[in-house]
Amino acid sequence: MAGVKGRSGGARANSGGKRAGAGRKPSPKVLLTATPAPQTDDADKAPVIEIPQDGEPASLAFLRSVMHHPDLDVRIRMEAAKTLAPYEATRKGDVGKRKDAADAAKKAGTGKFAPSLPPRTASVLPFPPQDSTERE
Numbered sequence: 001m002a003g004v005k006g007r008s009g010g011a012r013a014n015s016g017g018k019r020a021g022a023g024r025k026p027s028p029k030v031l032l033t034a035t036p037a038p039q040t041d042d043a044d045k046a047p048v049i050e051i052p053q054d055g056e057p058a059s060l061a062f063l064r065s066v067m068h069h070p071d072l073d074v075r076i077r078m079e080a081a082k083t084l085a086p087y088e089a090t091r092k093g094d095v096g097k098r099k100d101a102a103d104a105a106k107k108a109g110t111g112k113f114a115p116s117l118p119p120r121t122a123s124v125l126p127f128p129p130q131d132s133t134e135r136e
Contacts, residue, residue, distance in 0.1 A: 047071040060087055 049065050066072060066080040109115065 060084065 047069060049062070049069055054061070063080045063084040067077050067084060069077065
């Protein structure tokens with residue numbers, strides 16, 4: 001019914017509706033099963049990592065202690081060192097855009113393009129009172 005609110009549009013007669021097999025196919029369900037790690041007698045031989053409490057964040061102290069632990073695998077120690085590296089020392093070029101811009105502005109404001117001095121203003125003082133006797 002054209003012109004009647006709520007009655008126009010929608011499915012038409014004999015339009016077929018939803019076709020079987022149309023649309024995106026559903027992804028197959030994947031079931032993951034976890035297998036427990038085999039128990040070994042090496043649990044008693046696991047290295048003990050002591051974390052010093054010297055005021056720095058615990059994560060950095062842990063990484064530092066892993067990095068310096070002689071009984072751990074070298075690969076684990078290297079990963080700890082790589083993770084800790086940005087916190088130990090900054091790179092030379094790690095200054096920042098704002099600091100670079102401020103330094104460039106200071107450098108540009110010298111020499112020929114230096115701001116000129118403001119005009120000197122002399123304070124205007126009233127003339128000293130003149131005696132009528134001095135004029136004659």
